[in-house]
Amino acid sequence: MLGFILTTFLVGLTQGTLHHLVVGTVNGGSLYSLELDDAARTVTLLKNNSAAGASPSLALYQNKLYLYGIQASDATLSKYSVEQDYSINLQGTLELPEACGTRNFKSAKISPGPLNPYNIFGSASTGNCSTVFTTTRSGDYTFQSKDIVGDIRSLAWSSSGRHLYALDFKTNHILNYNIPDDPKLDDLVDIALLTNVTNPRQIVTHPVGHRIYVVTQDSNELLDIPVLQSDLMGTNVTAFRFNVLPSSLANSDYTTQSVAVSASNTTLWTLSRSYGMSVISAFSLDKTTGAVVKPIVRASWRDYSASLDSFIAPAPVGGDLIAITNSPQGVTAFIELQGTGLKSYPRLDLGQDLGEGLWLN
Numbered sequence: 001m002l003g004f005i006l007t008t009f010l011v012g013l014t015q016g017t018l019h020h021l022v023v024g025t026v027n028g029g030s031l032y033s034l035e036l037d038d039a040a041r042t043v044t045l046l047k048n049n050s051a052a053g054a055s056p057s058l059a060l061y062q063n064k065l066y067l068y069g070i071q072a073s074d075a076t077l078s079k080y081s082v083e084q085d086y087s088i089n090l091q092g093t094l095e096l097p098e099a100c101g102t103r104n105f106k107s108a109k110i111s112p113g114p115l116n117p118y119n120i121f122g123s124a125s126t127g128n129c130s131t132v133f134t135t136t137r138s139g140d141y142t143f144q145s146k147d148i149v150g151d152i153r154s155l156a157w158s159s160s161g162r163h164l165y166a167l168d169f170k171t172n173h174i175l176n177y178n179i180p181d182d183p184k185l186d187d188l189v190d191i192a193l194l195t196n197v198t199n200p201r202q203i204v205t206h207p208v209g210h211r212i213y214v215v216t217q218d219s220n221e222l223l224d225i226p227v228l229q230s231d232l233m234g235t236n237v238t239a240f241r242f243n244v245l246p247s248s249l250a251n252s253d254y255t256t257q258s259v260a261v262s263a264s265n266t267t268l269w270t271l272s273r274s275y276g277m278s279v280i281s282a283f284s285l286d287k288t289t290g291a292v293v294k295p296i297v298r299a300s301w302r303d304y305s306a307s308l309d310s311f312i313a314p315a316p317v318g319g320d321l322i323a324i325t326n327s328p329q330g331v332t333a334f335i336e337l338q339g340t341g342l343k344s345y346p347r348l349d350l351g352q353d354l355g356e357g358l359w360l361n
């Protein structure tokens, strides 16, 4: 009997997996290492690492031994090592390339290149003018695009890894860069207009379907855009459109800034916020084509934040687990889709305006 209980206990233990997430801040100087135990359903703050500065956008290098944080206000990109105990140590800091003769940036993003040479790609925007750039792992040299008259706020990779899509919040275009083995960002193959769209806020792609998804900030719409097998789009893009919010909520009260596809490849998430309430919505996707099928579940919570910036980070480990940072302000929350229901883990309040979450495992 005792043997049976012990065995059950051990099996229970080995089934649990530990996952780790790094979260940066918008104004502070910390990079937080969080641990999530999916069997015990606990979330703990493992390390409060000191960073070079704020790191609202983060990128993990391909070998997972380094991560990068970008900060618009001081126009820097910092490189950190990820240690075995999940401490994060600063390795060096690089100045961002200028755009339109200035480094007076209002926002910046980074994204790891999915193919060899695994450069880090980024964008920086003054609000009127932007640049897209790439650096090697060591940050030795930087190539950048021509100045872009517009406000690039979001980047995404085509499923082949050969095209980088940059979303312009101001002029409602998607810029499509061809990325060869020696990326120099000098091969802009499409400048596609999103017709009848304003304030497109974030772009993501489906990992296998040739599909782009965009959320619009003010009209709270989800755009589902098929792209050609070649990753090209043409000049004018017509999207399938979905309302993110139910008709019972007033669109004008909400902004939608975040969209993500979870590792199952069959669920898309959007997060919409007002001063008072946040709404997470999950849509089902066709596993092969990535086409949005239908909304499957929504949940809401009270939210009293000073800013409405928030981020969804899908866990890299199968399934439909996501981390939401900064909704409400300072909080990291974990939500999982199970069937057509949502399960949540305890939340961790870090007491600071948070940036993107980055999963290490």
Ligand SMILES: *[C@@H]1O[C@H](CO)[C@@H](O)[C@H](O)[C@H]1NC(C)=O
Binding pocket: 126, 127, 128
């Ligand atoms: C855009 O440019 C104009 C003039 O060049 C400037 O006055 C304005 O502040 C800029 N807006 C942003 C958001 O940078």
Ligand SMILES: *[C@@H]1O[C@H](CO)[C@@H](O)[C@H](O)[C@H]1NC(C)=O
Binding pocket: 196, 219
């Ligand atoms: C433009 O988009 C709005 C929703 O944002 C929609 O109501 C309207 O019908 C669209 N107009 C055209 C011409 O597609």
Ligand SMILES: *[C@@H]1O[C@H](CO)[C@@H](O)[C@H](O)[C@H]1NC(C)=O
Binding pocket: 193, 195, 235, 236
């Ligand atoms: C694309 O849309 C713009 C604005 O609606 C229009 O002026 C232009 O002619 C269109 N281009 C093509 C190739 O359809």
Ligand SMILES: *[C@@H]1O[C@H](CO)[C@@H](O)[C@H](O)[C@H]1NC(C)=O
Binding pocket: 207, 208, 263, 264, 265, 318, 319
């Ligand atoms: C989702 O797509 C990626 C990229 O092809 C693949 O590696 C992964 O196994 C897929 N996930 C599932 C759950 O099928």
Ligand SMILES: *[C@@H]1O[C@H](CO)[C@@H](O)[C@H](O)[C@H]1NC(C)=O
Binding pocket: 030, 048, 349, 350, 351
């Ligand atoms: C992390 O450390 C910084 C610097 O010491 C401190 O200001 C901040 O409050 C700490 N964060 C938490 C959640 O304890």
